Amino acid sequence: QLQLQESGPGMVMPSETLSLTCSVSGGSISSSGYYWGWFRQPPGKGLEWIGSIYYSGSADYNPSVKSRVSISVDTSKNQFYLRLGSVTAADTAVYFCASAYDSTGYYSPWGQGTLITVSS
Amino acid sequence: SYELTQPPSVSVSPGQTASITCSGDELGEKYVCWYQQKAGQSPVLVIYQDDKRPSGIPERFSGSNSGNTATLTISGTQAMDEADYYCQAWDSGTAVFGAGTKVTVL
Numbered sequence: 440q441l442q443l444q445e446s447g448p449g450m451v452m453p454s455e456t457l458s459l460t461c462s463v464s465g466g467s468i469s470s471s472g473y474y475w476g477w478f479r480q481p482p483g484k485g486l487e488w489i490g491s492i493y494y495s496g497s498a499d500y501n502p503s504v505k506s507r508v509s510i511s512v513d514t515s516k517n518q519f520y521l522r523l524g525s526v527t528a529a530d531t532a533v534y535f536c537a538s539a540y541d542s543t544g545y546y547s548p549w550g551q552g553t554l555i556t557v558s559s
Numbered sequence: 560s561y562e563l564t565q566p567p568s569v570s571v572s573p574g575q576t577a578s579i580t581c582s583g584d585e586l587g588e589k590y591v592c593w594y595q596q597k598a599g600q601s602p603v604l605v606i607y608q609d610d611k612r613p614s615g616i617p618e619r620f621s622g623s624n625s626g627n628t629a630t631l632t633i634s635g636t637q638a639m640d641e642a643d644y645y646c647q648a649w650d651s652g653t654a655v656f657g658a659g660t661k662v663t664v665l
Contacts (some may be wrong), residue, residue: 476654485622486594486645488654499652502560535601543649545592547604555598 443550462535479532561650581646593607
């Protein structure tokens, strides 16, 4: 059964870069047709799709963060990554990773999420 | 940018039917999925491709999508169904979520 687990620093300084890792187990990140996505949820607010990547390295991003975000994949480690630059307090959120079958499919399962606080 | 509109809250008595709407321009032309998120937990897919239930999701959850509105229906609502529910669709290569509906089982 596919499982995803986010990991990250917990706290990031304003203007710096947020880096997160999503570790995939129970299946291969190189499986044909599967896409790997990042999401976030500010405290008390709704879900936002940040972007997704295919194992080939092809990525798509939400226009709202496209200028600051990069998603990459390491098939040898069965992991994919999120980098979000120039963070502000508005980037404080629980960050989730999830998988989808198809580039415009539905996401399931999701990781448990990791809270990232942007603060000095 | 594309927007999906959900009511902020829905209240339902145990055993009754809860209906959660999700509205968007020509939404019926897109596939809609629904996620359930209980307090402090990650989202769980409950409906995909408008009306399909993933394995393990109770039959009381059903979905429909036509015109400008998609609907998630919970029949015979149970206390365990109390959660936030989010609709999601794709527009121009971007995944779009509704703001979420809090379902309270009174």
